[in-house]
Amino acid sequence: MYTGEAYFCSGTQKSPNFSFTVYPTKLYTVLYIKTITQQVRRIKGTGLMSRAVKLAGLGTEDGILGAIVEVHNLGMKYHSLNGEVTALENISLTVEEGEFVSIVGPSGCGKSTLLSLIAGLLHPTEGSVIVGGRQVTGAAHQVGYMLQKDYLFEWRTIFENVILGLEITRTLNNAARDRVLGLLETYGLLEFKDKYPNQLSGGMRQRAALIRTLAVDPQILLLDEAFSALDYQTRLAVAEDIYGIIKRENKTAILVTHDIAESISMADRVVVMTKRPGTIKRFYSISLTCDRKTPINCREAPEFRYYFNKIWRDLDIHV
Amino acid sequence: MNRGFLWLGSMKEMNWLQKDISISNEHKEFLKKVKIRKASILIARGFILVAFFALWELMAALKLIDSFITSQPSRIIDTLASLYREGDLFYHTGVTCFETVIGFLLGTVTGTVIAVVLWWSEFLSKVLEPYLVVLNSLPKIALGPIFIVWIGAGPSSIIAIALTISLIVTILEVLNGFISVDQEKIKLVRTFGASRTQVLMKVVLPSSYPVIINALKVNVGLSWVGVIVGEFLVSKAGLGYLIVYGGQVFQLDLVMTSVLILSIAAALMYQGVVYLEKALVKSGKHTAV
Ligand SMILES: Nc1ncnc2c1ncn2[C@@H]1O[C@H](COP(=O)(O)OP(=O)(O)OP(=O)(O)O)[C@@H](O)[C@H]1O
Ligand SMILES: [Mg+2]
Numbered sequence: 001m002y003t004g005e006a007y008f009c010s011g012t013q014k015s016p017n018f019s020f021t022v023y024p025t026k027l028y029t030v031l032y033i034k035t036i037t038q039q040v041r042r043i044k045g046t047g048l049m050s051r052a053v054k055l056a057g058l059g060t061e062d063g064i065l066g067a068i069v070e071v072h073n074l075g076m077k078y079h080s081l082n083g084e085v086t087a088l089e090n091i092s093l094t095v096e097e098g099e100f101v102s103i104v105g106p107s108g109c110g111k112s113t114l115l116s117l118i119a120g121l122l123h124p125t126e127g128s129v130i131v132g133g134r135q136v137t138g139a140a141h142q143v144g145y146m147l148q149k150d151y152l153f154e155w156r157t158i159f160e161n162v163i164l165g166l167e168i169t170r171t172l173n174n175a176a177r178d179r180v181l182g183l184l185e186t187y188g189l190l191e192f193k194d195k196y197p198n199q200l201s202g203g204m205r206q207r208a209a210l211i212r213t214l215a216v217d218p219q220i221l222l223l224d225e226a227f228s229a230l231d232y233q234t235r236l237a238v239a240e241d242i243y244g245i246i247k248r249e250n251k252t253a254i255l256v257t258h259d260i261a262e263s264i265s266m267a268d269r270v271v272v273m274t275k276r277p278g279t280i281k282r283f284y285s286i287s288l289t290c291d292r293k294t295p296i297n298c299r300e301a302p303e304f305r306y307y308f309n310k311i312w313r314d315l316d317i318h319v
Numbered sequence: 320m321n322r323g324f325l326w327l328g329s330m331k332e333m334n335w336l337q338k339d340i341s342i343s344n345e346h347k348e349f350l351k352k353v354k355i356r357k358a359s360i361l362i363a364r365g366f367i368l369v370a371f372f373a374l375w376e377l378m379a380a381l382k383l384i385d386s387f388i389t390s391q392p393s394r395i396i397d398t399l400a401s402l403y404r405e406g407d408l409f410y411h412t413g414v415t416c417f418e419t420v421i422g423f424l425l426g427t428v429t430g431t432v433i434a435v436v437l438w439w440s441e442f443l444s445k446v447l448e449p450y451l452v453v454l455n456s457l458p459k460i461a462l463g464p465i466f467i468v469w470i471g472a473g474p475s476s477i478i479a480i481a482l483t484i485s486l487i488v489t490i491l492e493v494l495n496g497f498i499s500v501d502q503e504k505i506k507l508v509r510t511f512g513a514s515r516t517q518v519l520m521k522v523v524l525p526s527s528y529p530v531i532i533n534a535l536k537v538n539v540g541l542s543w544v545g546v547i548v549g550e551f552l553v554s555k556a557g558l559g560y561l562i563v564y565g566g567q568v569f570q571l572d573l574v575m576t577s578v579l580i581l582s583i584a585a586a587l588m589y590q591g592v593v594y595l596e597k598a599l600v601k602s603g604k605h606t607a608v
Binding site: 119121138139140143144145147148149151153155164165167168169214 | 393501503504506507508509510511512513521522525526528
């Protein structure tokens with residue numbers, strides 16, 4: 001099925017530092033062979049890089065093939081008059097294409113900071129972020145960001161809200177407009193397109209927010225506590241809903257949450273962070289036995305409790 | 320039954336009440352109560368107005384008050400009629416309204432533009448902060464004579480006074496509105512790679528609509544003050560001029576008439592802004608920000 005050479009797409013144009021790509025991702029190789037054909041289409045890395053990797057004997061069939069987000073030794077400090085805050089320290093993380101990664105950690109450990117760095121909204125103090133083979137230097141629309149609240153603009157209709165990203169990136173043409181209408185139709189919002197946000201339920205608003213993010217066709221979705229503003233019942237339903245959409249649209253996702261159960265039920269892998277300065281404490285590959293992998297079904301899986309207890313202990317929460 | 324008493328704003332709700340039909344008896348009862356209450360408020364309002372003028376007229380007619388000093392409704396009507404006959408009514412009212420509209424539009428627009436500049440450059444806004452505070456607390460009327468010397472005794476000075484009076488407060492209010500725009504909304508558009516201009520156009524300005532409209536409302540009032548004071552100081556036309564002139568020649572009929580016209584014009588202009596607000600901020604488009 002896959003015979004080409006050098007599908008390595010993690011190079012940066014400038015930095016010749018390749019030692020970084022070799023860790024845990026190997027484990028996931030097998031799962032992502034199927035995405036390789038997709039990968040072939042969007043190789044952006046320098047040929048030089050792949051040759052170097054071959055020479056180093058790392059082979060091309062490493063998991064790194066499907067890496068879409070690579071975070072290398074990332075460190076972030078905030079400066080204020082009260083002094084300096086080290087929010088993140090030595091974070092290294094690779095996310096595969098199509099993977100769903102959850103990040104849990106104590107309050108203030110730098111989860112939002114990490115997402116902002118991946119989205120290019122902040123510049124790291126140390127280390128680098130590579131998305132789709134390119135070093136992140138500023139906000140790029142291959143990364144879609146969903147915030148805690150939907151932040152639909154109340155002065156715009158749902159349709160006008162959903163095309164916001166297209167307006168800003170100046171990519172609003174008829175094709176894009178049709179695609180957005182298609183998304184609205186698929187996800188049951190077409191009849192509400194001329195309504196204002198305050199005429200929609202919380203779940204529908206969150207769905208509209210997701211479509212706004214999907215409209216610019218990002219490769220990666222970052223969800224920062226995207227469901228936590230909703231009440232518990234709605235939250236379960238919306239998580240199920242959004243999960244379905246992300247899977248159907250074949251997106252890679254990184255979800256930050258405080259809810260351990262939510263993180264396990266949605267993710268292929270859970271990243272547990274330590275308290276400030278945030279570092280990565282542990283990775284958990286989640287494998288649950290359930291018929292159809294959806295967040296609600298996953299909660300029924302026998303292994304669920306095992307992961308829950310492990311992560312709970314890792315977080316080491318005292319009251 | 321209460322037709323003729325409909326005051327702006329109540330009209331829509333009344334129609335709405337009349338439209339709802341297929342409803343339970345209790346609800347009908349409730350609606351009826353609401354309707355009666357509304358009607359009684361309107362009637363009471365009308366009554367105060369009528370009673371005030373009736374009492375005034377009566378007391379003057381019975382010589383309980385000296386109508387030479389207090390004037391009297393019937394004499395006000397005569398004055399109105401003669402002003403109208405001589406073509407002065409619309410001339411003076413027009414001059415004052417024109418100066419006011421220009422003053423408050425310029426004040427609001429210039430103030431908003433300056434607020435945009437200060438939002439853009441935080442450095443500049445920090446540098447200018449103390450000056451704005453001092454200028455804000457200065458009674459701008461005090462600058463009147465300076466404008467008259469610089470610009471000349473005419474409508475331009477009057478407009479300048481009206482503008483200055485609303486300018487600083489607009490800058491401060493609107494800038495404050497800009498700054499208090501939800502940072503997360505700005506973050507949202509930044510995730511799409513928005514430039515600073517786009518942040519301004521897509522988020523900051525539209526979210527500050529209500530603040531700007533509010534500034535407009537406040538500025539209408541302030542501009543009236545500016546214009547009338549300006550006319551007191553220099554003018555040869557306008558309601559302020561009529562008031563000062565009437566006072567000087569002890570013609571209280573003219574003063575009272577002008578004050579009456581002034582209050583009607585000011586109320587209408589205020590309602591105009593409210594109407595504009597409603598037109599711009601249609602059907603709950605802008606809930607509180
Ligand atoms: N702009 C800033 N200036 C200074 N310090 C900041 C800034 N933003 C965040 N911090 C600090 O950095 C640390 C990490 O913040 P961050 O918001 O990333 O944490 P978080 O894990 O998302 O927290 P939460 O779970 O509460 O959302 C916090 O201690 C915070 O106080
Ligand atoms: Mg956070």
